[in-house]
Amino acid sequence: MLAPQVRYVLVDLYSRRITGSALSLTADADLVCRALRNALETRPRDGRLMFHSDQGVQYKSNKYRMLIWSYGVMQSMSRRGNYLDNSPMERVFRSLKSEWLPKDGYGDFSHAVRDINQWMNGYYNVYRQHTNNGGLSPCSHEEKWQQVIAVS
Numbered sequence: 001m002l003a004p005q006v007r008y009v010l011v012d013l014y015s016r017r018i019t020g021s022a023l024s025l026t027a028d029a030d031l032v033c034r035a036l037r038n039a040l041e042t043r044p045r046d047g048r049l050m051f052h053s054d055q056g057v058q059y060k061s062n063k064y065r066m067l068i069w070s071y072g073v074m075q076s077m078s079r080r081g082n083y084l085d086n087s088p089m090e091r092v093f094r095s096l097k098s099e100w101l102p103k104d105g106y107g108d109f110s111h112a113v114r115d116i117n118q119w120m121n122g123y124y125n126v127y128r129q130h131t132n133n134g135g136l137s138p139c140s141h142e143e144k145w146q147q148v149i150a151v152s
Contacts, residue, residue: 007096007116008032010039010051011088015145016130017138018092018120019043023113029061036064040071052076054086095124 008031010020020039024031036051043049051068053059055077068075078085100119106112125138133141 007093008035009089009092009120010035011092012043012138012142013052013088015138015141016088016092016132017125017142021117021120023109023116025109027056027058029058029063032058032064033067036067036071036073040073048072048074050074050076052078052085054078055080092124095128096120099123 008022008024008027009018011017012019019042020035020037022031022035022038024034032053040049049072051073053076058064059075059077065075096116096119100116100123106115127137129135129137130141136144
């Protein structure tokens with residue numbers, strides 16, 4: 001079976017929607033930069049954006065810091081050793097592992113990419129209910145917010 005894949009996702013804390021992702025066989029600055037670009041292409045940038053992460057070396061790299069600076073994104077990092085700062089991300093990965101990933105892994109990397117993207121963009125964002133969203137999926141929660149904004 002294929003060696004473990006490194007998955008990287010960005011989650012909107014308001015709706016818990018996965019907004020950007022990237023998969024690789026190595027965790028490096030290229031991986032997080034690809035995921036951030038992916039997220040920025042899918043989200044409106046009509047206000048200030050903040051990106052929160054742990055203190056991993058890839059988030060401190062010049063390549064990554066230049067990318068967030070070029071998009072005008074504010075960077076925030078967890079306090080050292082405070083695992084609760086990253087609990088929404090840990091919850092996403094727990095759901096992925098317990099609800100979707102095959103126990104024996106994937107036979108090849110391209111199959112892993114297709115399957116995990118199907119889970120994120122299909123099931124997780126569109127159908128999976130979240131307590132944080134009052135039982136709505138991330139997409140439904142965002143749609144509800146858009147209706148509120150339209151009325152205002």
